[in-house]
Amino acid sequence: MKKLFRPYLTAFLLGALLISTTSCGDDDDPEPIVEEENITSMTLRLEPVATDKGIDPVEATFTAGTTPALNLRSNTQYTATITFNDKIEDEIREEAEDHEIFFEVSEDLVVVQKIIPEDFDSNGRPVGLTTRMVTGNAGGTGDLKITLKHQPDLKNDESDITVGETDVAATFKVTIQ
Amino acid sequence: MKTKPIRKTILFALAMLALPTPQLLAQSLPAPMIGDAEQDCGLTLSGKVLDHDTREPLIGATIYLPELDRATMSDEYGNYHFHQLCRGAYTLQVRYVGYEDEQFAVRLASSLTRDLQLHADARLLRTVEVTGEHLREQAQTQQSISGRELEQTRGLALAETLKGIAGVTTLQTGPTISKPVIHGLHSNRVLLLNNGVRQEGQQWGAEHAPEIDPFIASEMKVIKGAAGVRYGADAIGGVVLVEPKALPTTPGVSGDVYLLGSTNNRQLTTSATVEGNFEKIPPLSWRLQGTLRKAGNAKTPDYYLENTGLREQNFSAALGYNKETYGAELFYSRFSTELGVLRESHIGSVQDLLYAIERGRPSKADNAEFTYDIDRPYQDVQHDLFKAKGFWQLGEAGKLEFVYGWQRNLRQEYDMRRRVSQAPTLQLTLNTHTTEAIFAHKPLGNFTGSVGISTIYQKNTYRYSDFLPYFTGTTAGIFATETWKKNRLQLEAGLRYDYKHLLVKKYEKEDEETSGSKRILIKPEYKFNNLSGTLAAMYDVGYHLTFGLSATSAWRAPGANELFSEGVHHSAAAYEKSNPNLRSEQAYNLEFSVDYFSNPRLNGTLSLYHNYIRDYIYLKPLPEPVLTIRGAFPAFAYTQADATLSGVDLSWDYKIATGLVLDSKTSLLYARNLDTNDYLIYMPANRFDNSLRYEFASADGSKLSDAFVSVGGVYVARQNRAPEKTEQDYAPAPEGYFLLQAEAGTTLHVGKQPIEVGITGNNLLNTVYRDYLNKQRYFADELGRMLLLRVRVPLKF
Numbered sequence: 021m022k023k024l025f026r027p028y029l030t031a032f033l034l035g036a037l038l039i040s041t042t043s044c045g046d047d048d049d050p051e052p053i054v055e056e057e058n059i060t061s062m063t064l065r066l067e068p069v070a071t072d073k074g075i076d077p078v079e080a081t082f083t084a085g086t087t088p089a090l091n092l093r094s095n096t097q098y099t100a101t102i103t104f105n106d107k108i109e110d111e112i113r114e115e116a117e118d119h120e121i122f123f124e125v126s127e128d129l130v131v132v133q134k135i136i137p138e139d140f141d142s143n144g145r146p147v148g149l150t151t152r153m154v155t156g157n158a159g160g161t162g163d164l165k166i167t168l169k170h171q172p173d174l175k176n177d178e179s180d181i182t183v184g185e186t187d188v189a190a191t192f193k194v195t196i197q
Numbered sequence: 198m199k200t201k202p203i204r205k206t207i208l209f210a211l212a213m214l215a216l217p218t219p220q221l222l223a224q225s226l227p228a229p230m231i232g233d234a235e236q237d238c239g240l241t242l243s244g245k246v247l248d249h250d251t252r253e254p255l256i257g258a259t260i261y262l263p264e265l266d267r268a269t270m271s272d273e274y275g276n277y278h279f280h281q282l283c284r285g286a287y288t289l290q291v292r293y294v295g296y297e298d299e300q301f302a303v304r305l306a307s308s309l310t311r312d313l314q315l316h317a318d319a320r321l322l323r324t325v326e327v328t329g330e331h332l333r334e335q336a337q338t339q340q341s342i343s344g345r346e347l348e349q350t351r352g353l354a355l356a357e358t359l360k361g362i363a364g365v366t367t368l369q370t371g372p373t374i375s376k377p378v379i380h381g382l383h384s385n386r387v388l389l390l391n392n393g394v395r396q397e398g399q400q401w402g403a404e405h406a407p408e409i410d411p412f413i414a415s416e417m418k419v420i421k422g423a424a425g426v427r428y429g430a431d432a433i434g435g436v437v438l439v440e441p442k443a444l445p446t447t448p449g450v451s452g453d454v455y456l457l458g459s460t461n462n463r464q465l466t467t468s469a470t471v472e473g474n475f476e477k478i479p480p481l482s483w484r485l486q487g488t489l490r491k492a493g494n495a496k497t498p499d500y501y502l503e504n505t506g507l508r509e510q511n512f513s514a515a516l517g518y519n520k521e522t523y524g525a526e527l528f529y530s531r532f533s534t535e536l537g538v539l540r541e542s543h544i545g546s547v548q549d550l551l552y553a554i555e556r557g558r559p560s561k562a563d564n565a566e567f568t569y570d571i572d573r574p575y576q577d578v579q580h581d582l583f584k585a586k587g588f589w590q591l592g593e594a595g596k597l598e599f600v601y602g603w604q605r606n607l608r609q610e611y612d613m614r615r616r617v618s619q620a621p622t623l624q625l626t627l628n629t630h631t632t633e634a635i636f637a638h639k640p641l642g643n644f645t646g647s648v649g650i651s652t653i654y655q656k657n658t659y660r661y662s663d664f665l666p667y668f669t670g671t672t673a674g675i676f677a678t679e680t681w682k683k684n685r686l687q688l689e690a691g692l693r694y695d696y697k698h699l700l701v702k703k704y705e706k707e708d709e710e711t712s713g714s715k716r717i718l719i720k721p722e723y724k725f726n727n728l729s730g731t732l733a734a735m736y737d738v739g740y741h742l743t744f745g746l747s748a749t750s751a752w753r754a755p756g757a758n759e760l761f762s763e764g765v766h767h768s769a770a771a772y773e774k775s776n777p778n779l780r781s782e783q784a785y786n787l788e789f790s791v792d793y794f795s796n797p798r799l800n801g802t803l804s805l806y807h808n809y810i811r812d813y814i815y816l817k818p819l820p821e822p823v824l825t826i827r828g829a830f831p832a833f834a835y836t837q838a839d840a841t842l843s844g845v846d847l848s849w850d851y852k853i854a855t856g857l858v859l860d861s862k863t864s865l866l867y868a869r870n871l872d873t874n875d876y877l878i879y880m881p882a883n884r885f886d887n888s889l890r891y892e893f894a895s896a897d898g899s900k901l902s903d904a905f906v907s908v909g910g911v912y913v914a915r916q917n918r919a920p921e922k923t924e925q926d927y928a929p930a931p932e933g934y935f936l937l938q939a940e941a942g943t944t945l946h947v948g949k950q951p952i953e954v955g956i957t958g959n960n961l962l963n964t965v966y967r968d969y970l971n972k973q974r975y976f977a978d979e980l981g982r983m984l985l986l987r988v989r990v991p992l993k994f
Contacts, residue, residue, distance in 0.1 A: 048658075049667070049702055050658070050659065050666070050702055050703075050704065050718070052704050052718075053661070053662060053663045053704075060826060061826075062826075082826075083826070084824050084825045084826045085824035167548075169545075170545070170613070172613075173561065174561060181552075182560070183552070183560040184545075184549075184560070185543060185544055185613065186544070186545030186546040186548060186549050187545055187826075187827065188826050188827060189548065189826075189828035
């Protein structure tokens with residue numbers, strides 16, 4: 021009996037090790053991942069509503085970890101337009117019912133009005149890609165926080181910045197001259 | 198009343214059969230003299246044979262006097278007599294079916310009455326009793342769930358099933374995802390053995406539930422504490438063994454069908470098993486098993502949780518050919534599940550998390566409705582297991598066993614996306630081959646033991662996201678254990694050596710200033726090796742009391758995720774930084790336990806443990822947040838520190854009256870980070886689980902049998918032992934809570950067909966609560982009241 025099983029024993033003990041060693045021949049390397057839908061930058065462009073006063077448009081681009089400066093003219097009405105890398109604003113416009121951009125800034129500094137009809141979604145709710153900004157008196161400085169929220173099935177008359185998922189949270193340093 | 202005398206007669210007849218005939222003949226032999234000068238040979242030794250615990254007389258027990266080679270038997274009142282004995286020392290050997298053989302020393306100077314108390318045989322009891330009792334095989338605490346206790350958990354996820362064991366809790370991500378936590382440790386630190394094969398899925402993730410269908414199990418065992426010697430590296434926290442019942446050995450086809458339904462998430466589950474054995478080829482047997490499970494949105498006392506449904510389809514097949522001296526078994530199983538993840542919990546930034554905590558309930562709580570539909574975010578996981586096992590009884594030498602397992606784990610995570618796409622956001626494929634060969638030698642004197650070798654080869658690949666890199670891991674281990682047993686003392690020792698090789702392939706950003714966003718492929722290589730050991734002693738005091746003391750160790754090499762995953766973890770709202778320089782963790786576990794078992798009234802197990810982990814790997818908060826386009830994320834880096842986890846598990850039951858049992862479980866845990874001199878985060882809170890069960894006596898021929906009702910509750914204290922010095926948590930630990938639970942069940946007999954029915958009610962008071970170890974406690978409450986109905990129909994074809 022013992023003699024009969026000895027070959028089995030050796031064969032299986034060896035087999036145990038063999039399986040692991042033979043399957044080690046893996047030379048395939050991973051392909052780099054192309055990350056498609058990342059938002060990497062947000063550009064805020066302010067153009068004076070009155071074009072005849074010789075006020076220059078202002079533009080600043082936010083990327084992660086930065087606080088770009090915006091030097092604005094006092095008591096001026098601007099039309100503010102937000103764009104992103106890779107023209108992601110077009111996608112946002114397509115899904116306007118699920119997106120909204122929120123602005124947080126001291127009213128003494130800038131008053132943000134979401135009143136541009138072409139900015140509204142099909143439910144008549146603003147998106148925030150285009151807004152009116154009215155600056156305060158000269159000498160004021162402070163932060164303008166802009167948050168893009170993805171609010172699928174959540175965007176309605178009561179929804180605010182606290183619901184949904186944040187896609188971009190940008191801060192600009194505003195100085196009124 | 199009528200049956201009693203008959204039963205006595207049967208017992209008497211059985212005992213007659215059990216009595217060795219030569220001893221009966223020996224009764225008439227003349228008594229030899231025992232070395233004493235004074236001759237007095239007219240003494241009588243008499244008494245009763247009693248059950249030690251119930252004090253009931255035992256009828257037909259054999260009492261043998263080896264010195265005189267005389268034997269007698271207890272009568273129908275349990276009395277025995279020996280007449281015409283001389284003075285001297287005698288031994289009474291008593292034997293009775295269902296009881297342990299016992300010896301009593303008697304010094305006879307005059308006629309004497311001596312009652313003989315026998316202890317019920319625990320080994321025999323175990324086969325009779327459905328649940329509860331156990332025979333200790335090793336010093337380290339090992340507890341199991343089987344029989345009726347397991348039946349009552351049917352329809353729950355694997356980890357939930359194990360909650361019935363003191364010291365075992367769960368780590369949850371909402372109602373669909375839970376994983377077992379043993380003595381505060383989980384994920385990579387708890388090994389799962391699915392049908393004897395080490396489960397290799399993506400177990401590193403806190404939100405990755407074990408890919409095992411609990412319906413395949415007829416027993417689930419939990420080894421609490423480090424068990425590295427037998428089960429290999431990584432078993433720092435403990436081991437869960439999911440064991441199916443043995444394949445049938447008697448000819449015929451049988452099976453069972455389960456039907457389950459629940460309120461709340463409207464779960465519908467059906468599971469069926471068919472198994473058979475061939476009359477013409479008796480060694481050949483087979484089993485087919487399948488489970489379908491489906492649940493919709495779960496409901497808290499106040500609102501539905503959006504997107505918390507699940508779907509599961511599992512099947513398994515087994516084929517066995519077993520002879521006495523050799524045998525082989527093939528097993529294949531597929532587990533596939535889709536798990537919905539609470540929509541609300543997918544957030545974009547820490548600010549979103551803070552908004553959610555402040556809001557206190559999901560933003561769509563009022564509008565969420567019931568549906569079985571599962572939408573993004575969800576997980577789709579498929580796990581295949583193929584196992585081949587063989588054994589040879591090598592004559593006098595011992596038994597050789599060989600197990601090969603192949604597993605493929607395919608994990609797809611579908612997170613929220615802004616662009617419409619059918620593709621997952623993350624896909625991981627893990628292929629694992631495991632082998633194990635064990636040789637258990639025949640008992641040599643007082644020694645029993647085994648030696649073995651095992652190997653693991655695994656390869657992980659990804660698509661769509663490189664959160665976890667490609668890696669190839671090769672592990673080889675060799676171990677030996679020996680048990681020495683003499684009389685009441687058992688000593689155990691074991692040693693194991695493991696070697697692990699890890700090759701990682703990962704794209705990494707080159708120095709950003711020189712090459713911008715260009716990425717290069719790096720291939721770091723790691724080698725880990727270490728020893729695991731066991732030293733343990735068990736002492737059987739007698740009177741159904743056993744003491745155990747064990748010192749065990751295990752180690753764990755850092756996982757590929759801890760070494761190389763980096764990025765934002767959306768569900769956790771944290772930026773995790775891996776650390777390629779991590780060392781292996783080493784755990785030393787000391788346990789003292791007392792077991793008081795197989796007693797008629799009070800039974801219990803007390804276990805005190807102390808687990809010291811050197812270089813425990815955990816996420817340490819970094820002072821500076823990581824700034825992303827979505828805002829600032831708190832950053833955590835994988836760090837190592839020495840940690841201790843000490844605690845107490847106590848489970849006991851007390852029979853108050855016939856049929857009425859109080860069952861109580863207590864788990865306490867105290868975990869410290871020795872380097873920061875603070876508590877460890879995310880450790881289970883103190884937990885008390887008590888229930889009162891009444892089992893109805895079933896009359897013969899009745900249409901109902903095994904009927905019971907039970908009422909109980911679990912109280913989970915607030916986790917006051919959360920880190921204080923470093924603010925790691927976004928919200929304080931939730932308040933403690935009490936949940937009222939009740940159960941009832943019976944077996945209906947429709948003709949010859951038994952049908953088991955049961956109903957379980959969880960959170961009957963509809964208590965609003967949150968649990969510290971649920972990752973979604975920031976977003977929503979736990980489930981409200983749920984009734985689970987269960988029908989099992991055993992079938993004989």
